Amino acid sequence: MPSFATEVKNELAHQKPARKECCRRAELAALLRLGGQRPAESPEGSLSFVTENAAVARLVLTLIKSELPGVLTKIAVSRGRRLKKTNSYAIMLLPSPTLNNLLNPADKGGRHKKSLDRYLVRRTCCQVAYLKGAFLARGSVSRPTADYHLEIATENQPLAALIRDLLERLDFTPGDSERKDAYVVYLKEGEAVMDFLGMLKAEAAVEAFESAKNLKEVRGQVNRLVNCETANLQRIGEAAARQMEAIGKLDKVGLLPTLNKTLRETAAARRNNPEASLAELAAILCVSKSGLNHRLRKLMELARG
Numbered sequence: 001m002p003s004f005a006t007e008v009k010n011e012l013a014h015q016k017p018a019r020k021e022c023c024r025r026a027e028l029a030a031l032l033r034l035g036g037q038r039p040a041e042s043p044e045g046s047l048s049f050v051t052e053n054a055a056v057a058r059l060v061l062t063l064i065k066s067e068l069p070g071v072l073t074k075i076a077v078s079r080g081r082r083l084k085k086t087n088s089y090a091i092m093l094l095p096s097p098t099l100n101n102l103l104n105p106a107d108k109g110g111r112h113k114k115s116l117d118r119y120l121v122r123r124t125c126c127q128v129a130y131l132k133g134a135f136l137a138r139g140s141v142s143r144p145t146a147d148y149h150l151e152i153a154t155e156n157q158p159l160a161a162l163i164r165d166l167l168e169r170l171d172f173t174p175g176d177s178e179r180k181d182a183y184v185v186y187l188k189e190g191e192a193v194m195d196f197l198g199m200l201k202a203e204a205a206v207e208a209f210e211s212a213k214n215l216k217e218v219r220g221q222v223n224r225l226v227n228c229e230t231a232n233l234q235r236i237g238e239a240a241a242r243q244m245e246a247i248g249k250l251d252k253v254g255l256l257p258t259l260n261k262t263l264r265e266t267a268a269a270r271r272n273n274p275e276a277s278l279a280e281l282a283a284i285l286c287v288s289k290s291g292l293n294h295r296l297r298k299l300m301e302l303a304r305g
């Protein structure tokens, strides 16, 4: 079974490309920024986008064709090793002014260079598109039946800060942490993860979240009932133990045989049925619960002396 993250990425990557050019550019920039590597032995300015997800690779090629006309690409597929069966797709983008213009538009007074992609995400529509690209490139999400966790990882600290910032601008409350070589921005709560997937219009994923949430709620209710029952049993147990103790004490000091018949019968019934609840003991003795309660209280009183 593919991981939940793979399922979500497949769903997202199969969506129709964004209607607006601004959003398509923002999404592609995020994909290349997070999923791209600068291959050492290739011409300067080239970029290699690597993914294990075929649908994501296809999406990147489609976006390159529409948004970066004239950029030459080479595609390499490496078969997974024997144990790790997944293929890996590498899309190499050769140096070009259009690519440079998308990722390094430093010409306009060098202003943009410092503010990493921020010129691409001024509008809300583009912020959502950028986060979609980032998630497709380096995102992960746990299956909602486990815990609630969605994250985007990158080795680039300013990029992690940008993603965090975008999430905050869209009213999320992300957390962040550092892992081996990556900065991780994450969402932890079920509602937040569901809102994020809903924002990206991943309808099947949202549905999976909703049904998992319902299941968890039902399970919570059952647990609460069981806990309540256990607490009741415990309470019964404690009361019975106190009564047993009182009866034992009366016996020890020789008072038990001197009691009237009903009290003697009650003491004997309790001793013979140490686990019985008040109702059960009342049924055994053919008295009302309040009548039995009265007798037990009397026994306790006598034992106290």
Ligand SMILES: [Zn+2]
Residues within 6 Å of the ligand: 020, 021, 022, 023, 024, 123, 124, 125, 126, 127, 129
């Ligand atoms: Zn837009």
